[in-house]
Amino acid sequence: MGWQDAKGTKIVTRNFGVANSHKLAVYTSGGGWEGFKKAITAAPPALLDEVKKSNLRGRGGAGFSTGMKWSFIPKEAKRVYLVCNADESEPGTCKDRELLAYDPHMLIEGMTIASYTVGCKHAYIYIRGEMMREAKIVQAAIDEAYEAGWLGREHATANGPFKLDITLHRGAGAYICGEETALLNSLEGQRGWPRLKPPFPAVKGLFKEATIVNNVETLMNVPDIVLKGGDWFAKLGTAKSGGTRIVCVSGHVKKPGVYELPMGIPFRDLIYDVCGGIVGDRPLKGLIPGGSSMPPLDASEIDVPIEFDALMTDPRIKDVEAKPGVPFDLGGGRRLKTMAGSGGVVVFDDSTDVVALCARIMRFYAHESCGQCTPCREGTGWLARVCTRLAAGDGRPGDVDLLAHVAVGIAGNTICALGEAAAWPMLGFLTKFRGDFEQRLRKVA
Numbered sequence: 001m002g003w004q005d006a007k008g009t010k011i012v013t014r015n016f017g018v019a020n021s022h023k024l025a026v027y028t029s030g031g032g033w034e035g036f037k038k039a040i041t042a043a044p045p046a047l048l049d050e051v052k053k054s055n056l057r058g059r060g061g062a063g064f065s066t067g068m069k070w071s072f073i074p075k076e077a078k079r080v081y082l083v084c085n086a087d088e089s090e091p092g093t094c095k096d097r098e099l100l101a102y103d104p105h106m107l108i109e110g111m112t113i114a115s116y117t118v119g120c121k122h123a124y125i126y127i128r129g130e131m132m133r134e135a136k137i138v139q140a141a142i143d144e145a146y147e148a149g150w151l152g153r154e155h156a157t158a159n160g161p162f163k164l165d166i167t168l169h170r171g172a173g174a175y176i177c178g179e180e181t182a183l184l185n186s187l188e189g190q191r192g193w194p195r196l197k198p199p200f201p202a203v204k205g206l207f208k209e210a211t212i213v214n215n216v217e218t219l220m221n222v223p224d225i226v227l228k229g230g231d232w233f234a235k236l237g238t239a240k241s242g243g244t245r246i247v248c249v250s251g252h253v254k255k256p257g258v259y260e261l262p263m264g265i266p267f268r269d270l271i272y273d274v275c276g277g278i279v280g281d282r283p284l285k286g287l288i289p290g291g292s293s294m295p296p297l298d299a300s301e302i303d304v305p306i307e308f309d310a311l312m313t314d315p316r317i318k319d320v321e322a323k324p325g326v327p328f329d330l331g332g333g334r335r336l337k338t339m340a341g342s343g344g345v346v347v348f349d350d351s352t353d354v355v356a357l358c359a360r361i362m363r364f365y366a367h368e369s370c371g372q373c374t375p376c377r378e379g380t381g382w383l384a385r386v387c388t389r390l391a392a393g394d395g396r397p398g399d400v401d402l403l404a405h406v407a408v409g410i411a412g413n414t415i416c417a418l419g420e421a422a423a424w425p426m427l428g429f430l431t432k433f434r435g436d437f438e439q440r441l442r443k444v445a
């Protein structure tokens with residue numbers, strides 16, 4: 001099925017706009033918890049196969065196969081945890097916040113099915129500290145699910161008795177705690193510093209036990225996958241990415257917002273059809289495709305589909321260059337163009353000062369670096385300072401090459417991907433808009 005055929009299909013946002021959609025009675029009257037009832041008639045390996053078949057890929061940013069991740073739990077694991085990553089802090093991204101507010105019961109059901117599948121008895125939701133309203137809504141939904149017996153009570157299943165507890169944990173406002181191992185440290189009551197990997201959380205995660213960390217949107221797709229089948233979900237998407245995709249569009253479009261769209265819709269259709277075009281009908285300069293850590297696309301590249309693999313490999317997109325003429329290699333044969341990331345699309349018109357935009361992004365990552373590794377701690381500071389002086393028209397000769405040099409020095413040399421979150425967009429902005437940066441060198445009298 002192509003993206004046009006899937007137009008209109010809503011999964012995780014289908015209850016947006018329904019009165020009291022956050023209440024259990026409304027959720028169950030619309031078919032809620034039917035997925036769980038079906039799930040417990042099957043053995044966990046059969047459910048895992050269904051999720052694998054669905055081609056569901058993680059919506060937290062990296063697009064890793066969910067079924068594959070679940071299958072990494074060691075057979076001999078004595079205790080398994082499931083953690084929902086609701087820390088959403090990537091600039092430009094505001095989808096999980098809406099999902100939590102409108103449909104917390106879909107998340108709870110998704111987590112319950114996921115827990116049954118991977119053998120978890122106690123699951124956690126780690127919610128961003130600033131999301132106070134959503135935390136209240138989610139806690140109220142958890143309380144309702146306990147009262148109704150979905151949580152905290154034994155269910156007879158094809159695999160024997162199953163009971164799940166869910167605890168909501170509020171973060172304290174650090175972007176780095178969205179990184180899964182920093183999140184686990186924070187949940188344990190330690191400083192939110194990322195851990196060296198391996199071991200990956202599936203083997204040694206929360207309290208040193210096998211742990212699955214999944215994004216809110218990822219888990220909310222699970223009830224429908226079970227109810228309607230992995231094949232149904234896979235067919236909605238593209239060859240290797242099943243289902244729909246939520247994008248949160250901001251910037252210079254006439255109709256910004258959070259949209260659930262067919263996987264693979266091109267950016268052109270998103271901007272000019274779904275979002276009504278550019279404000280004032282000005283020319284487009286470019287866009288950030290999936291949160292501020294993703295390299296931008298320029299106006300000539302908007303026919304690329306919004307989909308995990310296409311954004312990395314579409315031959316119509318130029319290679320990102322580390323320096324002029326030197327392509328930046330992500331390793332493993334993958335050339336970095338950009339990535340679908342978190343779904344946060346930021347559209348900018350021809351009036352945009354891209355150097356100032358890039359400098360703002362760099363200051364964010366410099367501020368949020370946890371400081372454990374030198375390339376990230378020092379490098380993000382350099383990127384922020386040099387970009388900021390360029391934006392002020394005070395760039396020094398060699399500054400543009402210096403930015404590329406520092407960015408290449410960060411990428412691949414850090415404990416977690418926050419380093420790349422700064423380095424990749426830096427390289428992307430330099431490749432796509434190098435002229436804008438060069439114009440900002442200080443004029444020597």
Ligand SMILES: Cc1cc2nc3c(=O)[nH]c(=O)nc-3n(C[C@H](O)[C@H](O)[C@H](O)COP(=O)(O)O)c2cc1C
Nearest residue numbers: 058059060085087088089178179180214215218417
């Ligand atoms: C610096 C950093 C911040 C992150 N922030 C988030 C976040 O806020 N929410 C999220 O779901 N994933 C975030 N991730 C990705 C998580 O580490 C993890 O890959 C994800 O939660 C896995 O879920 P998924 O497989 O369902 O995508 C972040 C990663 C990095 C490196």
Ligand code: SF4
Nearest residue numbers: 370372373376414416
């Ligand atoms: S890359 Fe940056 S944020 Fe990640 S562990 Fe190293 S210093 Fe901390």
